[in-house]
Amino acid sequence: PICDIQYLDYFLYALELAADDLASLHWRTVGGQKAPVIMRTKGHRLVGIWHSGSPMAVVINALHGMYIAVPRNMTQAAGFYNTLFRGDNPGLVIEVLNGYRIKERVPENIGEFTVPLGVPEVLRAGTDVTVVTYGACCGIALDAARALDELGVSCEVIDVQTLNPFDVDHSIVRSLEKTHAVLFLDEDMPGGASAFMMQHVLERQDGWWHLDSAPRTLAAAPNRPAYGPDGDYFTKPNRESVVESIYALMRDRHPEKYAPLD
Structure with missing residues (x-):
């Protein structure tokens, strides 16, 4: 399942659930339960105090046990979603708001190509x-x-x-x-x-x-x-x-x- 949070600023309201339940479920149950939830949100620069936040320190320190992907554009974001779909672990994908304004070439296999996790x-x-x-x-x-x-x-x-x-x-x-x-x-x-x-x-x-x-x-x-x-x-x-x-x-x-x- 995928849940959508409109802006990264608003993710703070979901932080307790994500940190205490999703991120720790596999560890707390010694692998007995899984939470293959993908949380999608958008953040960083746009306009205004409530739509341009980047509280990354909060996210990083609270979500041990969740993948955190920070794509630079929408093509990379699609690759991360395709990667996370293939696994059973929870993940957070933070899309860049100005990425919606960037014109870029779309891969022919946009629904299939993947971006590896942890590889700069x-x-x-x-x-x-x-x-x-x-x-x-x-x-x-x-x-x-x-x-x-x-x-x-x-x-x-x-x-x-x-x-x-x-x-x-x-x-x-x-x-x-x-x-x-x-x-x-x-x-x-x-x-x-x-x-x-x-x-x-x-x-x-x-x-x-x-x-x-x-x-x-x-x-x-x-x-x-x-x-x-x-x-x-x-x-x-x-x-x-x-x-x-x-x-x-x-x-x-x-x-x-x-x-x-x-």
Whole structure:
């Protein structure tokens, strides 16, 4: 069965049921019972305080025992649904609201193709810095990477695709072996999903050993998104803030090579 929750902001009203019942049923019954429920919702950036939330820290910490998929577009979302249909475990798919506005090529096997869980995808290869992100921030990271090309910075952009499970084969650390620098990017408030991803990569994957500069995170402002058509832009990461954060990281590493931005 699939249940639909209109916005991720509203998922908080279903959190107790999802956390206490669905996510823990298989564990509590030692495999005796299953809860193959798929919870579908939409989140991240749109317009307004009640429709642009990204309370990912709450979701991640409450839903141990549930798959958490964070597709960057609707094609990837379809692949996750097809994957979850084939299993008996509960899952949460958080679609990106601005994904409904993106024109994309639809696979001929849209009803059959699957996206694996726990397998990040390299969206853009690079040599100077690794950007680890998901969802709507993937497009922002790619836009920023193109702008940084003109400043002499080569960015590798990685979409983690799922937060639970997270990078089961430790593939992200292989990018750090090449770039030696990393930025974790998301739309949650500081200390949320960006911190979660950083801990996994730097501690569990021993990514620390491959860095020659301090790791960085870039998250939303520590407040709810503002009203108005530009509310998301000024309260969440945007192309300019990503460019500035990465360029500052590169200046810390090689101040003689990268001049201050005007």
